[in-house]
Amino acid sequence: MHEPGTQPILLNAHTLGSLRRRTLRRRLDDLAKRLLDVLVSVMGLVLLSPFLLIISWWIKKDAPGPVFYRGRRSGLGGKPFNILKFRTMHESQESYLGPRVTALDDPRVTKAGRWLRETKINELPQLWNVLKGEMSLVGPRPEDPHITATWPEEAKQEVLSVRPGISSPASVLYRNEEAMLQGAKVMDTYLKAILPSKLRLDQLYVRHRSLLLDLDILLWTFLVVMAKGGAATPPEEQLFLGPFTRLVRRYVRWFMIDGVVTLIAIGITGIFWRSFGPLNVGVVNSLGIAFGFAVLYSLVGAALGVNKIEWSRADLADAFDLIPPVMLATVIALFINRVLEDQPMLPVVLIIMAAVLSYVGFVFARFRSRLVRRLVEKWLNTRGSALNAQERVLVIGGGESGQFMTWWLNNGRNEGLFRIVGYVDDDLYKKDTRIRGVNVLGNRQDIPRLVEEYDVGIILFAIHNIPASERNRLLDICHATPARIYIVPDVLANLRQVARVQDNVEMEMAGETLDTKFDLQNWLDSLESKAQDGDLQGLQEQIRQMRDKWQQDFHGVEAEE
Helix, strand or coil, rough: CCCCCCCCCCHHHHHHHHHHHHHHHHHHHHHHHHHHHHHHHHHHHHCHHHHHHHHHHHHHHHHCCCCCEEEEEEEEHHHHEEEEEEEECCCCHHHCCCCCCCCCCCCCECCHHHHHHHHCHHHHHHHHHHHHCCEEEEEECCCCCCHCCCHHHHHHHHHHHCEEEEECHHHHHHCHHHCCCCCCHHHHHHHHHHHHHHHHHHHHEEEEEEHHHHHHHHHHHHHHHHHHCCCCCHHHHHHHHCCCHHHHHHHHHHHHHHHHHHHHHHHHHHHHHCCCCCCCCEEEEHHHHHHHHHHHHHHHHHHCCCCHHHHHHCCHHHHHHHHHHHHHHHHHHHHHHHHCCCCCCHHHHHHHHHHHHHHHHHHHHHHHHHHHHHHHHHHHHHHHCCCCCCCEEEEEEECCCHHHHHHHHHHHHHCCCEEEEEEECCCHCCCEEEEEEEEEEEEEHHHHHHHHCCCEEEEECCCCCCCHHHHHHHHHHHHHHCCEECCCCCHHHHHHHHHHHHHHHHHHHHCCCCCCCHHHHHHHHHHHHHHHHHHHHHHHHHHHHHHHHHHHHHHHHHHHH
């Protein structure tokens, strides 16, 4: 049993396996990224060399000075390096003493330099930085060391943990940054209005970086450079879920998995069928049939929106959404087998059996990790084995708050870290019941026995609808045990209160629109994200801020009247 106040290491085999897989994927992504950098930079420098020579000649002809500009930038780990660009400014003392960022009306820029900056051709020499390993094709844009010195320390460590890049999500969205920097206070505008947003985007890139994301950013970069005035600039959310990422995650990956599942289903069905009679199909035809059914299912599923489901977070009820695509694909397969072939290749019953078995395989493929984990847990519990690597949690209260905490601990980053042993609830109607997969083990008198029997290390107190005196007596029982006690905030009640305040404000406004109108759907999405990330403190803080905001807005409306 854990001693009160101790903090055990909450890493089980599932969590360690997940960490190892993420680390391996990151290393493979980094290796593929570096190979792509070298390949593209070599090909770019060789193929573009005639064009680069012409640009060099034009720069020399347009204004006296060197062809290239070498500027000091902060690189990987904060190590400084010299970034290489085509020179776009006059070679004069004023050019070096002016602001460290360039505005649209900057008099230091030459005639040729203005066109080079607008087309981003001045960045092409950075392919040499990429080849040397100082930069990457995609990564946070390198900043002047004087500017990086102004960054918050946490953001600085995160952004500088990867190689800077020629392009980035921030450089795509701020394609026309120079047009935003006009007037005398160029640096103030950049540091206060632009830099915080770019820094946030750079942090998002570092956290979610992958080879697919890099390909998406390269595609968006090409599109925004080719489009005049930034007409092709995508919304921020599409940067991090671009065409390549969307295609692979939603279509290619599941097409390959479903193809293998279909092949296995047809193989099993064929073996079963041949045990009762002849079936002359052949290996090649079997592979063709499996591939054809996988294509049919994928196309029908995409048309019906099945690929939009995030299966890693899906509910078992989402499995029913797989039935219409399988049924429709089966009907098409039967039609092709009967009409387009002189002699039916497969018996009708065999196709239907294969379709049913494929559906079972599709469901298992999408829920395999959770199904296997639940089976293992059931088996261990049946044998009386203790899941020693998991912290055992007893939830006081089987109501909404208790159910919410159970879901939160069993999903997202918390998945696999905790074992919910059960609920404690004094409601007689809940005795010996099962709520969302968790048993109600007893009432308040059973708490000491349950803590000892299940070796409970944490008690979550999630009851809010009882008098203060009852609450204190119940807490006294909990504190008498060696388990650590955590009071669960009434998140759902706060959410309903905010919703009521919003309704009141909308009624008081009588159809008028507030400039700070609350988008409930976006807020709920944000709350769900924080819950899945395990950020309970952030969850409470956001609810408190929004509740205060809407109370102020509501009272403000009353005061105006």
